Amino acid sequence: MEKVLLKNIENPNSADVNEYKKAGGYSSLSKALGLERKAIIEEVKKAGLRGRGGAGFPVAMKWTFASADPKFPKYLLCNADEGEPGTFKDRPILEKNPHLLIEGMAISGHALGAEFGYIYLRGEYPEAKNILNRAIKQAYDSGLLGDNILGKGIKFHLAVHQGAGAYICGEETALIESLEGDKGQPRIKPPFPVNVGVFAKPTVVNNVETLSNLPHIIEIGGDAYSKIGSPECPGPKLYCVSGHIEKPGVYELPMGTTLREIIYTHCGGIKGGKKLKAVIPGGATTPILPPDKIDCPMDFVNMPKHGSMLGSGAVIVMDESVCLVKVCYRILKFLEHESCGKCTPCREGTGWLRNILERLESGKGADGDIDLMLSVSGNMMGKTFCPLGDGAASVVQNFLKHFRPEFEEHIKDGKCKFK
């Protein structure tokens, strides 16, 4: 497949505006500025583009809602807060291809009638911050951002807003709170951000990878784009693969490539030829899968049918040396730390689950602990404002669904045999 998102990144100066233009960059922006707003949204709809942040929401639908709202100004926010453990897919775009994102945002801004955009960048990417700021300045200097883009009388301003180390700010309403200068605690919906978002104005929040697809959609048209990858969920997809794998990294492949192909065809299989024990396919909070369940097409539509989720496309591969009780404990420790504290079931539940898992891992598990974890997680599911609580409950439920004997063994033996 021809590279779209990681195109030209081998060029050491790929982040420079002139190098980007040489490779055909910003021609889609020029084309898009000559199109009616509705026509751009129509192309995105034909393309079948879904949000790449994790939820897979149809982009054109979100855009249509925000466009229909009569309030102005409208805002376009880029979610560059990739914090889901295992996820590093947006980093190559931010660091090596920042103009692709800027072009995508300028096109999207025009389509939405948004005159202001922010890139909410996670605090842990200091290098990306410098690169983005430099790229934005170049874009202003070249007339690609500002009050009169390419002399066509269209206005779009863009700035980087640096987060400060809070996983929850990847959730769009928490991101908005954080951008407004508040704690990153999710808001109840409705109202949805498309109507009442940042500064109480209609707001679209899209992920880095999502927005970076826009130049290609405008270039080849929605119909041609929709032929890439899964028919139900088209486009190129960045999969980031880590853990016990021969060739870890970020891979741009057609959406719907199976997990098995990703691991064995593209990434060279399990590190050192060892045996696969488990895979977390879409970032730490997506349901874990055992080795016999990896023939699943990695897209937003098919993964739920195979018992997991695409999430952020962050594949974490684990060989037989890994203790899954420990991994489960580590994920819950993370979620306890990152729970914003607003909803009681999540704030308390994550702590109790971590507590029980810590007990199991240190050999002090008691009979009934597994049922207790199922009870606690059952009391969290569906009872919180945002998906963090559900994610925490689902991690425990899915580890137990596929690997319960390992948890039972920890209790029976009173120790972790992997230590």
Next chain:
Amino acid sequence: MLSEAAIKELEELRQKYPNARAALLPAIYIAQREFGWASPDAYEAVSEALGVPKAIARGVGTFYAMYKHKPMGRNIVQLCTNVSCMILGAEKLVDFLKNKYGLEPGGITPDGRFSMVIMECIGACGTAPAMLVNDDFYENLTEKSLEEILGKYK
């Protein structure tokens, strides 16, 4: 008090937003840099510069992990121990830092050279285990490379 340069920087930042409150997060970063940590004086300065009540500035600031609410060493070792780093040996590196430098998670060396913070995924999972020292990424760490890298920070 913030330096004149910092006040100017903050003024420029302020122009990016429709109101002063939205500049709070970047303002705390600037104050933290000026004061060495997000100290009570740092919050006082932020509050004055933006016209945001001190209690609100501090309330917001303490929600976020990257504002440091105690004095830090000259260099901050930020080691990731989340899943991808953990299964590739990050915990051994934690032990190594403890044995070699007397550096505990959340702690500081007596000479003030290093502070250590355990990070929750820094987006370097494909090159795990990884860390940030101040603003610099270091990846595919081993005990040997960790020692060499830290040697560069005085």
